[in-house]
Amino acid sequence: MTIDTRLFGTIDIAEEKLIHFPGGIIGFPEMKTFAIIRDEEKKDSRIMWLQSMDEGEFAMPIIEPNAILEDYNPIVNDEYLSPVGELTPEQTYSVVTLTVPSDITKLTANFKAPIVINMSNNRAVQIIVEDDYLVKQPIYELLMNAKEDN
Numbered sequence: 001m002t003i004d005t006r007l008f009g010t011i012d013i014a015e016e017k018l019i020h021f022p023g024g025i026i027g028f029p030e031m032k033t034f035a036i037i038r039d040e041e042k043k044d045s046r047i048m049w050l051q052s053m054d055e056g057e058f059a060m061p062i063i064e065p066n067a068i069l070e071d072y073n074p075i076v077n078d079e080y081l082s083p084v085g086e087l088t089p090e091q092t093y094s095v096v097t098l099t100v101p102s103d104i105t106k107l108t109a110n111f112k113a114p115i116v117i118n119m120s121n122n123r124a125v126q127i128i129v130e131d132d133y134l135v136k137q138p139i140y141e142l143l144m145n146a147k148e149d150n
Helices: 078-084 140-149
Strands: 002-005 009-012 033-038 048-052 059-063 092-099 115-118 123-126
Touching: 048 092, 078 115, 078 123
Parallel strands: none
Antiparallel strands: 002 009, 033 048, 048 059, 059 092, 092 115, 115 123
16 A cells, blocks of 8 residues: 655555554544554664554654553453454554654653554554553653663
């Protein structure tokens, strides 16, 4: 599938790499097909992009939650995960969205609404977890500390 994007120009994504959100994502229910894009120029960056294949102008920065909070393991109502099919730990891939303001030190992650992907069928859902995680958890220092540890 080929699409013109705002951030990456024209990209071509193999059909088997596309991620399908049956119900869309929170705030954008009409967007159902995405791809995860890594910045090839910043290979050491943990930040990736969730690029809409329905709307080339729309891409959200994402990160694996355990890259920041090693013990991130939210309580999830199994009913919320039913759109992605049966999950096993080996086939489950989770990311959280980031908010990147002009002052990068104010970078936040949404640990309250992770995206869960079933890698065996490329179906995904964004859910609201029951834990007390924050929608806008400041992560700049955590990210810098994690970078120093590696």
